[in-house]
Amino acid sequence: MPSASSRYLPLGAGVLLIAAILVFPSLAPNPYVLSSGVIVLNWAVLATSWNFVGGFTGYISLGHGALAGLGGYATGLLITKADLPSFVALVAAALLVAALAVPIGFAALRVRGASFVIVSIALVLILLLVFQSWSSVTGGSRGLVVPRPFPGMLRPEHHRVFFFLYGGLLLLALATWWLLDRSRFGMGLKAIREDEDKAESLGTPTFAYKLTVFVVSAAFTALAGGLYALWFGDLDPVFQFSVLTGSYIVLMALLGGVRNLFGPVLGAIVVGLALEYFKVEFGSTPLHLVTTGLLLGLVVMFMPDGVIPSLAALVQRLRNREQSSIREVTAADLAEQRRREREAANS
Amino acid sequence: MPSGALLVQSIILGLLLGGLYALLAAGLTLYFGIMRVVMIAHSAFLILAAYLAWWTNSRLGVDPLLSMVVTVPLFFGAGVLLQRGLLSRLRPATLTMMSVLITFAIALIIEGLLGYAFSGTQRRIQLGYGTAGFELFGARVAVVKLIAFALAAVSLAGLYVLMKRTQFGWALRATIQHRDAARLVGIDTERTAGFGFGLGLATAAVGGTALSLDTTIYPSLHWHWIGPLMAIIVVGGLGSVPGAAAAALLLGLAQSLLQIPMGATWAQTVFYVALFATLAVRPQGFFGGRLAQRF
Numbered sequence: 001m002p003s004a005s006s007r008y009l010p011l012g013a014g015v016l017l018i019a020a021i022l023v024f025p026s027l028a029p030n031p032y033v034l035s036s037g038v039i040v041l042n043w044a045v046l047a048t049s050w051n052f053v054g055g056f057t058g059y060i061s062l063g064h065g066a067l068a069g070l071g072g073y074a075t076g077l078l079i080t081k082a083d084l085p086s087f088v089a090l091v092a093a094a095l096l097v098a099a100l101a102v103p104i105g106f107a108a109l110r111v112r113g114a115s116f117v118i119v120s121i122a123l124v125l126i127l128l129l130v131f132q133s134w135s136s137v138t139g140g141s142r143g144l145v146v147p148r149p150f151p152g153m154l155r156p157e158h159h160r161v162f163f164f165l166y167g168g169l170l171l172l173a174l175a176t177w178w179l180l181d182r183s184r185f186g187m188g189l190k191a192i193r194e195d196e197d198k199a200e201s202l203g204t205p206t207f208a209y210k211l212t213v214f215v216v217s218a219a220f221t222a223l224a225g226g227l228y229a230l231w232f233g234d235l236d237p238v239f240q241f242s243v244l245t246g247s248y249i250v251l252m253a254l255l256g257g258v259r260n261l262f263g264p265v266l267g268a269i270v271v272g273l274a275l276e277y278f279k280v281e282f283g284s285t286p287l288h289l290v291t292t293g294l295l296l297g298l299v300v301m302f303m304p305d306g307v308i309p310s311l312a313a314l315v316q317r318l319r320n321r322e323q324s325s326i327r328e329v330t331a332a333d334l335a336e337q338r339r340r341e342r343e344a345a346n347s
Numbered sequence: 348m349p350s351g352a353l354l355v356q357s358i359i360l361g362l363l364l365g366g367l368y369a370l371l372a373a374g375l376t377l378y379f380g381i382m383r384v385v386m387i388a389h390s391a392f393l394i395l396a397a398y399l400a401w402w403t404n405s406r407l408g409v410d411p412l413l414s415m416v417v418t419v420p421l422f423f424g425a426g427v428l429l430q431r432g433l434l435s436r437l438r439p440a441t442l443t444m445m446s447v448l449i450t451f452a453i454a455l456i457i458e459g460l461l462g463y464a465f466s467g468t469q470r471r472i473q474l475g476y477g478t479a480g481f482e483l484f485g486a487r488v489a490v491v492k493l494i495a496f497a498l499a500a501v502s503l504a505g506l507y508v509l510m511k512r513t514q515f516g517w518a519l520r521a522t523i524q525h526r527d528a529a530r531l532v533g534i535d536t537e538r539t540a541g542f543g544f545g546l547g548l549a550t551a552a553v554g555g556t557a558l559s560l561d562t563t564i565y566p567s568l569h570w571h572w573i574g575p576l577m578a579i580i581v582v583g584g585l586g587s588v589p590g591a592a593a594a595a596l597l598l599g600l601a602q603s604l605l606q607i608p609m610g611a612t613w614a615q616t617v618f619y620v621a622l623f624a625t626l627a628v629r630p631q632g633f634f635g636g637r638l639a640q641r642f
Contacts, residue, residue: 060444062451107626113443114385114585115626118577121387125574126619133612243570247451254448286462286566293455300448301433304441332440 396555
């Protein structure tokens with residue numbers, strides 16, 4: 001039984017987030033800050049979409065950057081080649097990417113973890129190759145110019161509109177995650193994360209579940225990528241299909257905490273702002289690779305559950321409240337804890 | 348229809364390239380066998396070794412092959428440290444996923460440091476024998492490619508003898524096959540696993556030196572290598588060294604032959620096509636053993 005605070009905390013955080021999204025554009029002192037806000041919200045949507053797979057099933061994808069890029073290119077191409085209205089193209093692109101995610105997921109998810117990661121990285125590399133080389137359709141290395149959805153709108157107003165669009169998409173993604181989290185389907189997904197063999201032997205259709213949630217995740221990711229294409233208006237394959245994008249997303253989600261509804265959003269705010277700051281202060285040097293690598297390594301080694309659980313544990317310790325009788329630890333942690341206890345007893 | 352000489356040339360080049368792929372894939376297979384770790388940083392270390400060979404040649408003026416005297420032991424040590432210091436400290440339950448992230452982070456750090464130290468400029472070793480070659484069935488084979496292949500072949504043979512004939516090799520294979528049983532018969536599996544990682548990384552040192560002989564290198568080149576290498580170990584069956592070698596030769600040959608009609612860029616897609624086809628049709632790989640079933 002979750003305690004009262006753990007039930008109302010997400011609600012409070014949700015209200016806070018909605019309020020922040022509503023007031024930020026009027027508080028932003030200049031269009032640059034507003035555009036940074038749009039970028040951070042883009043990261044937040046991407047990290048939350050990633051968390052459908054990473055958080056529920058524990059399968060880590062390094063290729064979600066490529067799914068976003070695919071969404072962006074599909075949106076752009078549907079507008080320029082098929083003459084669809086901008087937002088119809090956006091939705092069509094998301095459906096297209098979701099459909100494409102079915103065979104990708106089929107190949108990646110039939111076996112356990114390692115192949116999934118390999119496929120996710122291969123996806124980025126192959127899409128970069130294709131979109132750079134197939135210049136007659138994609139514009140190749142010259143990039144693809146996406147027409148603005150609101151011609152004649154001034155730049156600050158454009159940023160403001162897209163800030164709200166991204167805010168809406170983020171809330172939609174969060175609401176979906178929240179619903180899944182409490183559904184039977186979500187329960188099955190979390191069982192896969194804890195012990196896929198046991199989940200399977202208890203009758204959870206693990207493959208179908210994994211595939212479904214991967215497709216949902218791909219659709220949300222493509223929506224974020226498509227919105228980015230409409231907002232930014234210019235796509236370059238090197239940035240759309242970059243392994244770095246995927247690793248930023250993973251870093252954000254892990255840093256914030258993959259088991260929490262708002263974890264990825266928090267991670268996106270922290271890492272997204274840091275990225276913007278570094279871009280202004282240091283420009284594009286090879287050192288941002290080193291920083292990203294170090295940060296990712298530190299999080300994986302010392303904080304694999306993210307800051308939210310770490311902080312929560314700290315608060316718990318400081319309050320020194322008495323433990324409830326029901327443990328909220330993963331099966332793996334428990335096994336590890338018991339092993340240590342056994343070893344301590346033996347020695 | 349391409350001319351006979353061109354075909355022979357492509358086949359020879361494909362096999363030579365396949366030899367290098369086979370050596371590097373053997374390293375990746377070792378890591379996977381020992382700890383079920385997909386080592387993304389393998390190719391970053393490969394490029395690092397290539398840079399060290401280039402640096403040895405351009406600064407010290409000695410043959411790049413001599414850099415191996417330093418890089419091979421250095422990389423062996425780095426591999427042991429990586430396994431003992433980082434990977435063995437991760438939680439066993441999430442090891443496969445988290446180790447990918449750790450090695451991915453290491454790859455980023457190496458790429459960033461290479462870019463910082465040597466800039467993003469493309470580098471190439473100028474060798475006295477760089478342009479030398481000879482004719483074989485009407486095809487021209489560059490001496491440097493042959494040296495690279497010979498390096499790979501000798502190291503692979505050495506690895507084979509080490510694994511099959513020495514006591515350490517037995518211990519390593521026992522650790523791969525069944526860690527608990529290996530411990531029961533008195534093998535120090537922790538130490539053996541560390542040395543196994545060192546051995547894997549040493550293949551990257553040899554491979555990188557071989558690569559530097561006739562390739563233009565730049566810091567982000569490792570992404571062009573990790574994709575094909577991962578495809579090779581999946582097609583070969585994760586954890587199977589002979590499988591990886593067979594897949595490496597086959598795919599290297601296919602890439603080289605496809606370059607004739609498709610050009611160099613599109614020919615690379617053969618690896619990814621093979622990867623997706625293998626996972627969709629036969630996820631345990633085409634030459635895979637027992638290990639590959641569950642991954």
